[in-house]
Amino acid sequence: MSAKMIRYYEEIGLIKAARxxxxxxxxxxxxxxxxxxxxxTRDLGFSLEEVANLLALWRDRKRPSRDVKKLASQHIEDLERRMRAMRAVVRTLKTLADHCHGDERSDCPILDDFASAPAKKAARKHAHA
Amino acid sequence: MSAKMIRYYEEIGLIKAARxxxxxxxxxxxxxxxxxxxxxTRDLGFSLEEVANLLALWRDRKRPSRDVKKLASQHIEDLERRMRAMRAVVRTLKTLADHCHGDERSDCPILDDFASAPAKKAARKHAHA
DNA sequence: GCTTGACCTTCCCATTATGGGAAGGATTAG
DNA sequence: CTAATCCTTCCCATAATGGGAAGGTCAAGC
Incomplete structure (x- = not known):
């Protein structure tokens, strides 16, 4: 954790430092x-705003553990949502890459797709490819 | 795609627009x-820098398809790396959440962990917890 | 005691990709 | 002709971080 960041956390009110x-x-x-x-918490992917909320819960020792669990669960769901989106992208890219020769020839289905696929998501479920 | 973004893409040289x-x-x-x-390409998670590279490949119609496939593969690997990291985080958080009552009681292993786990990754493989 | 180097401070700027909004010109509808 | 709409540029903000300058402070060596 860099000194720069410690000063920044102080600036945004996450921490207070005695001088x-x-x-x-x-x-x-x-x-x-x-x-x-x-x-x-940063390592676990919480934003600084979420960290601030978690810190508040940590400091308030009488808060119900339900509150903490709720924040954690929301974060888990957020991560899973993002992973699902990434997985879909990876699937698409792998399919494209699989159909690309990847050699000296210049024709390339990857770029062909990039240049022509509006990719409407739901609409593409029944699109031809 | 917003008008703002189109102007920005022009500003950074991604596109040139006739007036x-x-x-x-x-x-x-x-x-x-x-x-x-x-x-x-943005929808597929490429950064604007990568988009610029892809555009250059697209415009150069004699480039080997290998070059395109390489960029795509690197992006896939990047996404997979990030997904692995996220998955590890999700695992950790789920374990913590599983051990949290999530009710009116205030004791909470989630916050206990946040407050005490330096989480050195490799070092933690043999740490006690 | 003074110099030197290491460390601290604040302040400003850059990054990535995007949006908000103001001020003013151009065009179009009525 | 006027009013609404659309375009333009310019500035600012976001999130979290790093870089670096200019200057104060402390500790070690001589």
Whole structure:
């Protein structure tokens, strides 16, 4: 975690840092664990806005665990949605690549598709290809 | 595809647009197919930089299809890499969520993990948890 | 005690792809 | 002719991060 990011997190209000007399930032053990929390949640793909919500839940020790689980579940669903979309794209690209010679010849079904397929998704379910 | 984006694509040199006498942009059938090409490749997750490369290959009708296939394959691998990472995150989050009551009680293994897991990936293979 | 290097600070800029909105000119409908 | 609509350019904002300049501070060496 870069110093730049720590300053940025402070700027957007995610963390508050005490300063020493000389203006240098000073982090106690608690500040450090907040930073680790941020690092961990960022690594798990939560946006900084979501991290802020999770931090709030973490700090409020009386909140129902349901609230936390809900945020986590929503994030899981978001990731799964995005993975489904990516998988569809990969399928399409693999099909195209499979039909491309991939040699010295210049004709290429990949570019042919890029140049001509409006790809309306639902409409393409019954399109010819 | 918004007018804003068309202007932006022109600005970064992806497309060139003829102007009418009054300064209005004018797109002929060829310009439109370039725009459709961009739309299609963007929908398939290529970055604008990659789109520019693909467009160059498209315009150079003598390039070997191998070059096109290579770009497509790299993009597929990139997507698969990202999907693997996301899948790992989803697995982790699901495990955490499974162990969370998700009710009125406040204790929550999800936040406990966020607060304590440095998650060193390789190092964690043998970590205690 | 002073110099030097390492580290800290703030401030500004760039990135990627997109949208919002203002100010003003062109065209078209009535 | 006027009013609405469409076009233009220009500036700003977004999310999360990095780069780098200009300047203050601290610690080590002599």
């Amino acid at each position: 020493r007399a000389n203006g240098y930032r000073d982090y106690d053990a608690n500040d450090v664990s907040v930073l680790q929390f941020i690092r961990r | 009418r006498a009054n300064g209005y942009r004018d797109y002929d059938a060829n310009d439109v197919s370039v725009l459709q090409f961009i739309r299609r």
